Amino acid sequence: MSRVDHINNPDAPEPNSVVPSTVVFVTNEEGRVLLIQRSDNGDWALPGGGHDFGERIADTAVRETKEETGIDIEVTGVIGLYTDPGHLIEYGDGEVRQQFSIAFRARPTGGQVATSAESVRVAWIDPSDLDRLPINPSMRMRIDHGLGKRSEPYIG
Structure with a gap:
């Protein structure tokens, strides 16, 4: 599906x-960030996805990271809440979604890097290489907030 x-x-x-x-x-441990290259638009992004019935939101983060990257994680904190009504995501099936995303901080606990239907590439990226990758500005803001180790979660 396109995005x-x-x-x-x-x-x-x-x-x-x-x-x-x-x-x-x-x-x-080397300070590299786990990113996926999305299969729907080719952009690089943090792993993640939609919340399912019957799960806690932190469990969504764990599940989606495993599904998209093959990496097991432990959630360690919240980076921010991203609800900008000016950011809309249009899918090929006619859905137009207003952004509502919670960015978590996590550490890897196991697993092996693997792609999925949603990720054509998975890589540990050095922060100095981020400017060379196609990354949506909204996603880049989340990455920058994670790198900045804000003292309070972003709310916006």
Whole structure:
């Protein structure tokens, strides 16, 4: 399924859904950040996805990271809440989702890097290489907030 991110685009379609979701900022011992290259738009992003019935939101973060990267994690904190109504995500099936994302901080506990239907590449990226990758500005903000180790969660 294709995906188009609209950020403050006056020509974007009207939203028709809101789905609580997670992204997960995971770093390894060398300070590299776990990123996926998305299969739906080719951008690099933190792993994450939609919250399912019957699970705690931190469990969503653990499940989605494992599904998209093969890496097991332990959630260690919250980086922020991202609910900008100017960020709409348009999917090929007609869904237009208003952003509602919780960014978690986590540490790896095991697993092996592996791709999935949602990730064509998975890599531990040195922060100095981030500028060379196609990363949506909203996602880059979350990564930068994770790298900055904010004292309080971002709310915006």
